[in-house]
Structures are given as structure tokens and as C-alpha cells.
Amino acid sequence: MSQFVVSQSDNQEDHNKNDSITRKISVHTENIINLLIESYGKAPTDTILKILGNLDNSGYIPIELYEKLNEEDFSTEIGKGARKAYQKYLKAKDDKVHALKTINLRDEKLSLIRIIENDTIILRDLLLEHKGYKILDFWATWCAPCRSFNKRFQNHYSEYKDKGIEFYGIGIRIDSETEKDKFLTAIKHDKTPWKQFIDLNNETYNLFGTNSVPYQVLLDEKNQVIKILSHDIHNELDDLLKN
Structure with missing residues (x-):
């Protein structure tokens, strides 16, 4: 690796x-x-x-x-x-x-940088680590709504994790050592309890055909996209758990 x-x-x-x-x-x-x-x-x-x-x-x-x-x-x-x-x-x-239901997130070519371990992991292998629902949270250091989510969701993370929903933060548009440093600085300041990664060459993010951040997608147990989340993430996840 x-x-x-x-x-x-x-x-x-x-x-x-x-x-x-x-x-x-x-x-x-x-x-x-x-x-x-x-x-x-x-x-x-x-x-x-x-x-x-x-x-x-x-x-x-x-x-x-x-x-x-x-x-x-x-x-x-x-x-x-x-x-x-x-x-x-x-x-x-x-x-x-x-349209996103046709995306194959098990493509072995998709790689993410693991921040803590300081190496790379294949997205397919990451998704296999958790059997339940997952949220891919694509964000950027300069995005104020992204940073707002990092701050306001910290106290709720363990609640949803205990109910079977795992979060993965994925930094995008990081194409230089300076941008990597900025991302590490942001992680240090935000202290998010969920794992953080860097999207190599934005390959995973580009699959979704969007320019928006934050961009959060909810995956089911089969790793298919079932929802694009919004600022109302609490209501949307609570509805999911009720159903």
C-alpha cells in the first residue's frame, strides 16, 4: 500500500x-x-x-x-x-x-487515504467493515456548512452508531501537500469522532456527478445509495430508523 x-x-x-x-x-x-x-x-x-x-x-x-x-x-x-x-x-x-443506484462502490480501483493509519484502503474493503447502513460524508476544509456539520453532529454520532449507522468523512479536492496540511489542521480542530479519509484524485466523489459540498449519501446494507441527505439529517435518519 x-x-x-x-x-x-x-x-x-x-x-x-x-x-x-x-x-x-x-x-x-x-x-x-x-x-x-x-x-x-x-x-x-x-x-x-x-x-x-x-x-x-x-x-x-x-x-x-x-x-x-x-x-x-x-x-x-x-x-x-x-x-x-x-x-x-x-x-x-x-x-x-x-440514477445513483447504478453506481458500483465495490470497484476495487477506488482508494481512500486513511488519516490515522497513514496508508490507503480500498473503498470496497472499507464498506465491508460495517454490515449496516453507512453515510459517506464528502466535505472540504473551506466549506463552512461542512465544518458546521462536523461541529453540531459530534454529540449525536454515538447515538446513530449504536443504532447501526456508521459515518465516514471523506475529504475532497486535496491535490497538493498544502491542501493535505489544511485537511489535517481541520480534522485536528473539528475533533470528529467518526473516521476521516482523503479521496484520492476525487475518484469516489466524481462518481456522484456533483459539485456540491457537503454531499452526504446514505448507503444500505448492500452498499447501494438510497438517499442524498440534507441539513435535516436528524429527521431523515430518525425516519429511517422508524421504518
Whole structure:
């Protein structure tokens, strides 16, 4: 197996400073989304939907907010546009999942770098380590929502692991020693309890035909993609466990 050589960067102080800024942005983004949800009924719905749209132009609406919205909220021009965008967002996710079911994640050519062991592992072998459901969490160090997830999900990881769902963090777009150093700095700061890997040449990530991060896919026991997850990961996983 090839070795992952960790360089001693002369710019570690810069990495720490840049990573600190990213983590602060992630906290602010998370707080804004929570504030928008809590503001329903206290602030104009159009304002809430407009700000949310500026944060995430995919059409996504947090389920905690969407369940509160009524026909009056959707009667305005902004409301109509938000609902249409949300329905388009859901359909796109469903269509994507259907297409992803043809992906063969047992391809022996797909390799990941194991951070702790400092070597590589074939993705097929990694997936065989856990017999239950799995989540592949593709993320990048500069992605504020990614870092927000690393922070807010730590306390819930053991809960879902005990129920048979395992997580694998996979760093993407890491094509230089500097980027590797940044990834190691981020892992050190985030202290995620789930295992972290680097996607060699983005080969696994590229299978999914997306440019989005964070990008989290749920695999069943047969390692087939059954869901593309969102900010509402708690609700989605709880629904899975109930069923």
C-alpha cells in the first residue's frame, strides 16, 4: 500500500488562522438558519424565505420551517417561488438517487487515504467493515456548512452508531501537500469522532456527478445509495430508523 507522507508545512500558522475563520463562518451560518426557523411568526415570512434563498439557492427549506408554512405564506410571489423551488429541489434529489443506484462502490480501483493509519484502503474493503447502513460524508476544509456539520453532529454520532449507522468523512479536492496540511489542521480542530479519509484524485466523489459540498449519501446494507441527505439529517435518519 502507498504511504501518505505528511509534510511539515512552514505555513502551519497560516493554516490555523484560515481554519479559524472558516469555523467561525460555519457557526454564523448555522446560527442564521436556526434563527430563520425560530423567527417564523415573528418576522414576515417573505423576509425569512428571501434570506434563506440567499444562503442556499438550491431551493432547500429546513423541514422544521417547511412544516410551519401555510397556504397564506405560499400565496405571495416570494412564497410561490420558494415552494416551486423547493419542489424542484426534492424532485432533483429523487431523480439523482434513482440514477445513483447504478453506481458500483465495490470497484476495487477506488482508494481512500486513511488519516490515522497513514496508508490507503480500498473503498470496497472499507464498506465491508460495517454490515449496516453507512453515510459517506464528502466535505472540504473551506466549506463552512461542512465544518458546521462536523461541529453540531459530534454529540449525536454515538447515538446513530449504536443504532447501526456508521459515518465516514471523506475529504475532497486535496491535490497538493498544502491542501493535505489544511485537511489535517481541520480534522485536528473539528475533533470528529467518526473516521476521516482523503479521496484520492476525487475518484469516489466524481462518481456522484456533483459539485456540491457537503454531499452526504446514505448507503444500505448492500452498499447501494438510497438517499442524498440534507441539513435535516436528524429527521431523515430518525425516519429511517422508524421504518
